[in-house]
Amino acid sequence: MDNVIKQLTEMKIGKVLEQEPLANHTTMKIGGPADLFIMPSSIENIEKTMQVIKENGMPWRVIGRGSNLLVSDGGIEGAVLKLGRGLDHLEINGTEIKAGAGVSLVSLSVQISKKGYAGLEFASGIPGSVGGAVYMNAGAHGSDMSEILKQAHVLFEDGTLAWLSKEEMEFSYRTSLLQKKRPGIVLEAIFQLTEGDKTEIVERMQNNKNYRKDTQPYNLPCAGSIFRNPLPHHAGKLVENAGLKGHSIGGAQISPMHGNFIVNTGNGSAADVQALIQHVKDTVYDKFEVEMETEVEIIGRK
Numbered sequence: 001m002d003n004v005i006k007q008l009t010e011m012k013i014g015k016v017l018e019q020e021p022l023a024n025h026t027t028m029k030i031g032g033p034a035d036l037f038i039m040p041s042s043i044e045n046i047e048k049t050m051q052v053i054k055e056n057g058m059p060w061r062v063i064g065r066g067s068n069l070l071v072s073d074g075g076i077e078g079a080v081l082k083l084g085r086g087l088d089h090l091e092i093n094g095t096e097i098k099a100g101a102g103v104s105l106v107s108l109s110v111q112i113s114k115k116g117y118a119g120l121e122f123a124s125g126i127p128g129s130v131g132g133a134v135y136m137n138a139g140a141h142g143s144d145m146s147e148i149l150k151q152a153h154v155l156f157e158d159g160t161l162a163w164l165s166k167e168e169m170e171f172s173y174r175t176s177l178l179q180k181k182r183p184g185i186v187l188e189a190i191f192q193l194t195e196g197d198k199t200e201i202v203e204r205m206q207n208n209k210n211y212r213k214d215t216q217p218y219n220l221p222c223a224g225s226i227f228r229n230p231l232p233h234h235a236g237k238l239v240e241n242a243g244l245k246g247h248s249i250g251g252a253q254i255s256p257m258h259g260n261f262i263v264n265t266g267n268g269s270a271a272d273v274q275a276l277i278q279h280v281k282d283t284v285y286d287k288f289e290v291e292m293e294t295e296v297e298i299i300g301r302k
């Protein structure tokens, strides 16, 4: 560990912190410390960091805005790379947009809509980063990242850099190639939007935001949908029909507003959230024989 810190500090790759609580970097405001928390300041510095990490056989994980994560109370072994500042470059070449992995998806969608470019309105209100959204194939309101992505610049675990096309990213419902098949870090992405009517685009942005504010606990600490929709069912509806809305374990509560959201009511722990997730799974299975699969990613020491 000391050797890794020494090397990274000498290379000036960006900020390196020890035992940084992930609660400070997740929208749930939950999560124990990462052994090493690294904020690389450029693409080149991500490459250098990964080289050092691999040479030292250290486990690693990349995060964006922590909006789809449940980090265990025990924290994360090894290194966590957070992509944000330094990876927030943005080039707007007409309807073709190049954005760094650390760009906020909401702020991107707001900026693009104001220019009268259509295609990103679905992202109005998804509080992730460009990198996390590409990895997750984030989506809402009938669209997702696969609809607009032209290419993603990826650093694979073996050090290979490649620009992957939409097809090569193998997107489907909330998944991409990078999830299970071939781990890698999204460094930046190129999106292809279309010319549109600015007033209509801004109106769609506002409608999508309003829908969220009306149906989701938008301003409480949470991680978006806890479960994938077990189609043709909707997770939220199953939870509601099971009578679980508002149910709490410790500081974790099933939102009274939306059955597929768990909110941290104050001092919630990852153990509380995990116990609540298990309770929902068991109850829904007992009542409806439907297996619920988590959409939020649960990571960290067991």
Ligand SMILES: Cc1cc2nc3c(=O)[nH]c(=O)nc-3n(C[C@H](O)[C@H](O)[C@H](O)COP(=O)(O)OP(=O)(O)OC[C@H]3O[C@@H](n4cnc5c(N)ncnc54)[C@H](O)[C@@H]3O)c2cc1C
Pocket (backbone or CB within 6 Å): 027, 061, 062, 063, 064, 065, 066, 067, 068, 069, 083, 101, 125, 126, 127, 128, 129, 130, 131, 132, 133, 134, 135, 136, 137, 138, 139, 140, 178, 184, 185, 186, 187, 217, 218, 222, 223, 224, 225, 297
């Ligand atoms: C209030 C609220 C509403 C939400 N609504 C939606 C919604 O409508 N639709 C939707 O799809 N999601 C929604 N989410 C979930 C979340 O915002 C998305 O999944 C988002 O894409 C996650 O991005 P992130 O940067 O926060 O990723 P993180 O949570 O930091 O990470 C999620 C996963 O992505 C990986 N990852 C992060 N950055 C990179 C990178 N650069 N390269 C490779 N892998 C990376 C991480 O390793 C992790 O596996 C919502 C969340 C909240 C809190």
Ligand SMILES: NC(=O)C1=CN([C@@H]2O[C@H](COP(=O)(O)OP(=O)(O)OC[C@H]3O[C@@H](n4cnc5c(N)ncnc54)[C@H](OP(=O)(O)O)[C@@H]3O)[C@@H](O)[C@H]2O)C=CC1
Pocket (backbone or CB within 6 Å): 027, 028, 065, 104, 105, 106, 107, 110, 124, 125, 126, 127, 128, 205, 206, 209, 217, 218, 219, 220, 221, 222, 223
């Ligand atoms: N429930 C949760 O756990 C979390 C919810 N959020 C919500 O998600 C939104 C995005 O957060 P974040 O990723 O940090 O984004 P940013 O901080 O990059 O941008 C959010 C800002 O953009 C403004 N905005 C303008 N138009 C829209 C729009 N159509 N949709 C959403 N925001 C818009 C927001 O204003 P305004 O505040 O007036 O909406 C806010 O000032 C926030 O508004 C926040 O309330 C964020 C993190 C966690």
Ligand SMILES: C=C(O[C@H]1[C@H](O)[C@@H](CO)O[C@H](OP(=O)(O)OP(=O)(O)OC[C@H]2O[C@@H](n3ccc(=O)[nH]c3=O)[C@H](O)[C@@H]2O)[C@@H]1NC(C)=O)C(=O)O
Pocket (backbone or CB within 6 Å): 139, 140, 141, 142, 215, 223, 224, 225, 226, 227, 228, 229, 234, 235, 236, 237, 240, 245, 257, 258, 259, 260, 295
């Ligand atoms: C928030 C996320 O994405 C969201 C995305 O914002 C919205 C809007 O497009 O559509 C999905 O939610 P969702 O399927 O719950 O959408 P909603 O429109 O809220 O609900 C679907 C149906 O379930 C019903 N419903 C929902 C919640 C509830 O407590 N009770 C209930 O009966 C609704 O009335 C509606 O008939 C995505 N979730 C998944 C797992 O696909 C996320 O992925 O984190």
